[in-house]
Structure formats: C-alpha cells, structure tokens
Amino acid sequence: MEVFLHITLCLLSILFTVSLAQAQLPFPFNLFGGGDTDYVEPFRAVKSNDLPTLYTGGWELHSQNSKVSSMHLILMPNRNKAVIFDATVFGPSLIRLPNGICRPVPIRRKGEKKSVDCFAHSVEYDLDTAEVRPLMVLTDTWCSSGGLSANGTLVQTGGWNDGGNAVRYLRGCANCDWQENQGALTGQRWYSTQQILPDGSFIVVGGRRMFSYEFVPAEGQKNTINYKLPLLRETTDNVENNLYPFVHLSTDGNLFILANNRSILLNPITKTVIREFPVLAGGSRNYPASGMSALLPIKLHGVNAKVIPAEVMVCGGAKYEAAKLAEKGIFLPAIQNCGRLQITLPNPEWKMETMPTPRVMGDMLNLPTGDILLINGAKKGTSGWLFAEDPSLSPVLYSPMKSAYRRFTTLTASTIPRMYHSTSAVLPDGKILVAGSNTNNVYKFKDVKYPTELRIEKFWPPYLDPLLAVHRPTILTSFTRQTLNYGQNFDVAFTLADPFVTRPNMKVTMYAPPFTTHGFSMNQRLIELAITYIKHGLTDTKTVSAITPPSSKVAPPGYYIMFVVFRGVPSKGVWIKIG
Ligand SMILES: *[C@@H]1O[C@H](CO)[C@@H](O)[C@H](O)[C@H]1NC(C)=O
Ligand SMILES: *[C@@H]1O[C@H](CO)[C@@H](O)[C@H](O)[C@H]1NC(C)=O
Numbered sequence: 001m002e003v004f005l006h007i008t009l010c011l012l013s014i015l016f017t018v019s020l021a022q023a024q025l026p027f028p029f030n031l032f033g034g035g036d037t038d039y040v041e042p043f044r045a046v047k048s049n050d051l052p053t054l055y056t057g058g059w060e061l062h063s064q065n066s067k068v069s070s071m072h073l074i075l076m077p078n079r080n081k082a083v084i085f086d087a088t089v090f091g092p093s094l095i096r097l098p099n100g101i102c103r104p105v106p107i108r109r110k111g112e113k114k115s116v117d118c119f120a121h122s123v124e125y126d127l128d129t130a131e132v133r134p135l136m137v138l139t140d141t142w143c144s145s146g147g148l149s150a151n152g153t154l155v156q157t158g159g160w161n162d163g164g165n166a167v168r169y170l171r172g173c174a175n176c177d178w179q180e181n182q183g184a185l186t187g188q189r190w191y192s193t194q195q196i197l198p199d200g201s202f203i204v205v206g207g208r209r210m211f212s213y214e215f216v217p218a219e220g221q222k223n224t225i226n227y228k229l230p231l232l233r234e235t236t237d238n239v240e241n242n243l244y245p246f247v248h249l250s251t252d253g254n255l256f257i258l259a260n261n262r263s264i265l266l267n268p269i270t271k272t273v274i275r276e277f278p279v280l281a282g283g284s285r286n287y288p289a290s291g292m293s294a295l296l297p298i299k300l301h302g303v304n305a306k307v308i309p310a311e312v313m314v315c316g317g318a319k320y321e322a323a324k325l326a327e328k329g330i331f332l333p334a335i336q337n338c339g340r341l342q343i344t345l346p347n348p349e350w351k352m353e354t355m356p357t358p359r360v361m362g363d364m365l366n367l368p369t370g371d372i373l374l375i376n377g378a379k380k381g382t383s384g385w386l387f388a389e390d391p392s393l394s395p396v397l398y399s400p401m402k403s404a405y406r407r408f409t410t411l412t413a414s415t416i417p418r419m420y421h422s423t424s425a426v427l428p429d430g431k432i433l434v435a436g437s438n439t440n441n442v443y444k445f446k447d448v449k450y451p452t453e454l455r456i457e458k459f460w461p462p463y464l465d466p467l468l469a470v471h472r473p474t475i476l477t478s479f480t481r482q483t484l485n486y487g488q489n490f491d492v493a494f495t496l497a498d499p500f501v502t503r504p505n506m507k508v509t510m511y512a513p514p515f516t517t518h519g520f521s522m523n524q525r526l527i528e529l530a531i532t533y534i535k536h537g538l539t540d541t542k543t544v545s546a547i548t549p550p551s552s553k554v555a556p557p558g559y560y561i562m563f564v565v566f567r568g569v570p571s572k573g574v575w576i577k578i579g
Contacts (some may be wrong), residue, residue, distance in 0.1 A: 023431035036511060039060075048402065050369075050568030054163070055465030057395065057411040063130035063456040067095035067218070068123045069443065070436030070456070072144065073423035075513040076124075076172045077559035078480065078575045080196050082425060083135070083170060085122035087142030088099040089160065091442040092119045092456065095134050103138055106162040117525050122178065127427060130456065137178050137422050139163035143245075145194035146515040147523040150557035156515075157216060158203050164207075164495060165189065167216055184227045186214055191243035191287055194515070196523050198253050198552040200579070203268055205257060206232050206245050208411055219328030225270050235260035239323040241284035244518050247292035248343075249525070251308035253553040256343045258293065258314060260284050265343060277343070280350050283319045283335045287382040290318030290519045291335065292364035294372060296400050297509070297526045302551060308554060311342045313400075315374060316359035319381045326387035331380035334360035338398075356410045361519050363424045365432065366526035368509055368563035369463055372398040373476060375432065376418040376519075383420055383518065385441050391417030395432075395459060414457060417450055423516045424459075428561050428573040432459040463569050473564045473571040476541070484578045486555075488548045489532060494571060495540045504532050505567050508546040510560040510576065527555055548578060 102116035120134035142162035146156035167184040192207035214226035242259035249355030285291035303525035315338035338349035362377030393413040422437035514524035549555035557579025
C-alpha cells in the first residue's frame with residue numbers, strides 16, 4: 001500500500017512537472033544561435049516555467065551586535081566574510097582597535113587639541129558565525145565609495161576631511177588590514193561613485209562640489225588629472241539631489257551616468273559624452289533624494305551577437321523639494337515609480353512602472369535568478385539625519401520577465417527599520433544580509449525614535465521556500481584554482497534529483513558582488529550565460545556546459561559568484577574568477 005501510494009505521488013508530481021514544462025513552449029527566443037541577430041528584445045514577457053511557490057520570504061536574526069554600524073558593506077571573495085564600515089567622525093563604536101592601538105585624530109581647526117581615537121570604525125564580519133574582527137581605517141571613510149579589483153583586493157576611495165582624496169586597499173587574508181594612500185586623488189571625493197572599467201581600472205565620478213571624474217591611479221601613485229563633467233554642475237539643485245550618481249558599465253564599454261533626473265552615456269576612453277537620454281520625470285533620484293538603480297540581468301545568447309542589450313532600472317527617490325521640507329519636519333511621500341531604459345538602443349524612452357509602495361534610501365539587488373529585490377529604506381522623507389519616517393519594512397520582488405502589472409510582489413516584512421545608512425548584500429547561499437541604519441550623527445541607542453541599529457539579519461527570498469529545497473541544484477565543480485577566459489566553453493557539474501533538466505529549465509548566472517552604500521550598489525551586475533548543452537549522468541549528477549561572457553566590457557575582470565538555477569531555484573553559488 002505504501003509503495004503504491006509512493007508511486008502514485010511520483011507519477012502525479014511528474015505529470016505536474018511535465019504540464020508546467022509544456023506550458024512555456026515554444027520558447028520565444030533564439031537563445032543559442034546568436035550570431036546573425038542584431039538585437040534581441042531582452043525582456044519580452046515569457047510564460048514562466050519557475051516552480052510555483054506561495055512563500056513570501058522569511059527573516060533570521062544573524063547577529064545581535066555587529067559593533068560597527070554598516071554604512072558601507074561588501075563581500076570579500078572566497079573568504080565567507082563581509083567588510084563593514086562606518087565613518088571615523090561619528091564618535092565611539094562598540095569595539096576598540098586591537099592590542100590597545102589608537103590613531104591620532106586629524107586636527108581640523110586651528111587651536112583644536114591633539115587627541116586619539118581607540119575605537120574601530122570597520123570590522124570584518126563572518127557570514128556564518130557572525131564574529132567580528134576589528135580593522136583600522138586611518139582616514140575618514142564617511143560617505144565614500146569602493147569596489148573589488150580584478151585580484152579581489154577591495155579598492156576604496158574618498159570620504160570626508162582627511163579621507164576625501166585617499167585611496168584605501170584591503171586585501172583578503174586572515175589578518176590583513178587597511179592600507180592607505182592619502183592624497184592619491186585630485187580632490188575631495190565625498191558622495192562620489194566608483195565603477196570598475198573593462199581594463200580593470202576604476203573611475204570615480206563626482207562628489208560634493210566636484211563636477212568631474214578621475215581614474216584611480218596605480219597603488220602608491222598620486223593623480224594629477226581629472227576631467228570635467230558638466231552634467232554634475234547642471235543637475236545640482238538647491239539641495240544637490242545628484243550625489244552618489246548612478247553609474248553602470250554598459251555592455252559596449254560606455255558608462256551610463258544618471259544624476260538627479262538626467263542621464264548620459266559617457267565614453268571613458270575618449271572622455272566624450274556620446275548621448276543624452278530623455279529626462280526621467282517624477283522627482284530626484286540621487287542623494288539626498290536617494291532612489292535606487294540596477295542594471296537588469298545581461299542575457300547572453302551566444303558569442304557573436306553584435307549588440308548585447310543592457311537595460312537600466314531606476315526606482316523611487318524623492319520630490320525635488322523633499323529634503324528642504326524634511327529639515328522643517330515635513331516628510332513628503334517618496335517617489336513610487338520606476339523607469340526602465342534600454343541604454344544600448346540609439347533613442348530609447350523611459351518605460352514607467354509603479355511599485356506597490358513609495359521608497360527612498362532602499363537597495364536594489366540583482367538576485368541569482370534574474371529577479372530584482374527592493375529592500376530597506378523609508379516611505380517618506382529623504383536621506384539625512386532624522387529626515388525620514390515610515391520605514392519600508394517589506395521587501396518587494398520585481399520579476400522583469402513577467403508581463404506588466406504582474407511584476408511586483410510584496411514580501412514578508414521585517415520588524416527592524418533600515419533607513420539612513422543601512423545596507424544589504426546578496427550572499428553566496430542566496431540569502432540577503434541586511435545591516436545598519438543610523439539616522440543619528442553618533443551611536444545612539446536611547447531616547448530616539450530610530451536608534452543606531454547594530455543587529456544584522458538574513459532575509460530568505462521566495463526561492464528559499466523550504467518546500468523547494470528538493471529542487472535545489474548542488475554545484476560539484478570547484479573553480480578556486482583557475483581563472484576563466486572570455487568566450488570560453490566550460491562545464492559545471494551539479495546534482496539535482498529532478499527529471500526534465502532541460503535547457504529552457506536551466507540558467508547559469510554570474511554575479512559581481514557590489515560595494516553598497518547610500519542605496520546604491522556600485523559595480524553590481526548579473527550575467528546570464530548562454531548554455532550549449534546539458535548532459536545527464538547515470539545518477540543525479542548532471543553537467544551544464546556554458547560559455548563565459550565574450551569580453552571584459554560585458555564582465556569586467558575579477559571575482560563573481562556563479563549560480564546554477566533550475567526553474568527559478570538557485571544552487572548555492574561558487575566563486576569564480578574571470579579575466
Ligand atoms: C591587486 O590589485 C590592487 C588594486 O588594483 C593592486 O594595487 C595590487 O598591486 C594587486 N596585487 C597583486 C598581487 O597583483
Ligand atoms: C529636473 O530636475 C530639475 C532640478 O531638480 C528640475 O528643476 C526640473 O524641473 C526637472 N525636470 C523635469 C522634466 O522634471
């Protein structure tokens with residue numbers, strides 16, 4: 001009887017799987033040909049073949065006390081650690097520098113007394129155990145920027161005061177600490193954006209009253225040249241609203257730059273503005289209006305496509321006048337719309353959509369599946385100390401492949417407000433690390449509506465539905481000892497018990513882990529690789545053969561987290577290096 005029941009259940013589940021698999025055929029794209037197609041509409045709605053789930057996500061408290069508030073957050077490759085840091089100027093954190101070390105505090109005004117600071121403003125955070133190791137930043141990292149270089153070293157630029165023109169390096173090893181090159185940049189890069197380029201170098205764009213960009217010099221060198229960017233001067237309004245500009249590297253090597261409500265395409269080699277895009281109406285999108293922006297997944301269809309479509313999405317932000325009113329304690333509702341722009345088309349138009357709720361200061365993360373997560377922030381006000389109300393406790397899932405009006409899903413709410421100076425990060429296991437929030441100018445835990453937040457949570461997106469766990473592929477191949485080249489075929493072995501592991505049911509994606517601060521995740525990109533074939537082994541072992549990205553314009557050199565995704569359920573990711 002038991003056996004009979006088991007067989008019946010198996011048959012039922014197979015029938016269910018088959019009917020779902022058939023429902024999405026015929027597959028509308030030429031996914032594997034590439035070559036002669038000039039342009040493939042990247043996000044035409046397709047009937048989803050994702051496994052159905054009713055799970056709207058879950059929350060887990062990972063740490064009671066990260067000791068340092070997470071204004072800036074980045075993962076370190078291959079180490080199962082994140083680096084968290086704040087500013088040096090906000091007074092004591094909850095952890096001292098190791099071995100009784102103190103650092104001299106820079107003198108800012110004449111007559112100021114010499115003093116020392118013995119507290120850490122940066123820690124390395126263990127993603128499993130939540131243990132922290134204090135690190136020592138010397139110069140002020142307040143509102144700075146960063147990114148992982150091709151060899152996995154964190155390169156980190158700017159900040160305030162003595163940190164404004166500094167470049168800092170943090171290598172990945174068990175006892176590595178910050179190394180700093182003060183005076184490396186031509187000016188104060190405070191609230192600027194850093195982006196890796198195809199040759200592995202970094203550009204730093206803007207900053208407060210810095211209407212220019214420059215390229216991070218080689219380690220130990222000092223920069224002498226910067227280049228004017230009139231867009232930044234022209235889009236500065238009475239409260240700026242154009243700091244931390246959104247910068248994305250397009251698939252043709254050009255940079256998309258959005259400041260306030262205007263955007264351009266800049267060629268970083270010739271230093272010319274190639275194109276200005278239409279104005280994105282509705283309000284301001286950058287600090288202190290602090291909207292969100294990400295590149296939608298870059299889909300590769302083969303090695304020879306002439307144009308690889310790239311599409312930018314911008315969501316939320318605040319009305320032009322919101323920060324002035326927030327100063328007076330009046331909190332306007334944040335912007336509720338999003339715009340999508342295909343930046344590889346000659347004359348694209350913004351396509352507008354509406355989020356379930358308004359959002360300012362949120363993060364926009366590329367999930368391993370190709371969906372987008374909107375998380376953190378507030379529904380009213382702007383960035384700035386005490387400038388926001390009504391925290392956005394519910395993350396929202398955005399599925400770019402679904403038909404319009406079905407793309408947004410509101411997920412399970414947290415109980416912890418994550419507003420100004422909060423951050424988040426996609427982890428290799430597919431969970432989301434959620435950290436920080438400090439709307440006060442020092443660490444403050446009492447007598448304020450929104451205390452400094454040192455708890456760290458992990459959010460489980462819908463694909464981590466416990467009922468889907470049996471459909472989760474497990475990657476067997478390790479890539480830690482090799483560097484992949486561009487346009488190369490490679491195999492990934494994985495185990496998965498499901499039958500019907502076919503090309504339309506599978507994705508291989510690679511994710512560039514970003515540097516996240518102030519609602520923008522610098523250098524973030526998700527690339528969906530072309531799959532050439534899938535081989536079935538005798539047991540549950542399978543091999544998917546995919547092609548690495550065609551060039552460093554599509555995927556700048558460095559570390560990525562690779563995922564194998566089966567019908568919307570991603571494996572745990574593995575680190576790969578390309579370049
Ligand atoms: C790693 O990258 C950093 C930043 O680009 C560079 O300064 C350093 O020399 C590199 N280290 C090695 C060992 O190549
Ligand atoms: C763009 O932003 C500027 C500065 O905030 C504002 O004055 C202008 O009206 C905006 N343009 C549009 C079309 O919304």
